[in-house]
Amino acid sequence: DAKTTQPTSMDCAEGRAANLPCNHSTISGNEYVYWYRQIHSQGPQYIIHGLKNNETNEMASLIITEDRKSSTLILPHATLRDTAVYYCIVNLDNNDMRFGAGTRLTVKP
């Protein structure tokens, strides 16, 4: 069972920041927060992961609250190609990743 709660769907205007929330109130101290996305008819793609500190890479930023009970994935300048299902996963490592239903993000022109 997924340990996270995400909105079912979200819309974002092209060029604007997309902020995708995730609740993980039962996260344990050594569990990481992972984000993957799945564009239609493709396999999931890794985006970013973090433990306590905020993380940034070329794709996105991950903001984790101080109590670690929630996080936000930020796509700074969303494009139409960012339309996908985004999965937030809490796990000790990359074994046995438990995907929930995710958030369907639609980027609109």
Next chain:
Amino acid sequence: DAGVTQSPTHLIKTRGQQVTLRCSPKSGHDTVSWYQQALGQGPQFIFQYYEEEERQRGNFPDRFSGHQFPNYSSELNVNALLLGDSALYLCASSRGRGHTGELFFGEGSRLTVL
């Protein structure tokens, strides 16, 4: 650098038949995990292979079995197919077990059971 490759991409079977799906991991990767993704749902973990042995297993019946070869490639076998086995089957690879790095997924094999 080839990523994770899976074959076949699509296949159709009838109830009761058996199917074998194949996966070649990304170069340098030695761990393969298999996932089942039903339409409209997130991927569900089936099992993971490392050093030619099944290391972890999700909540799937024994009809689902696998194998890993010395070159790290892997097969997923499903026996006595049911209509509910219709899904996208995804293979993911990584380097070693128990790491926090990313999983690399293939494009999947879409199985339709009639």
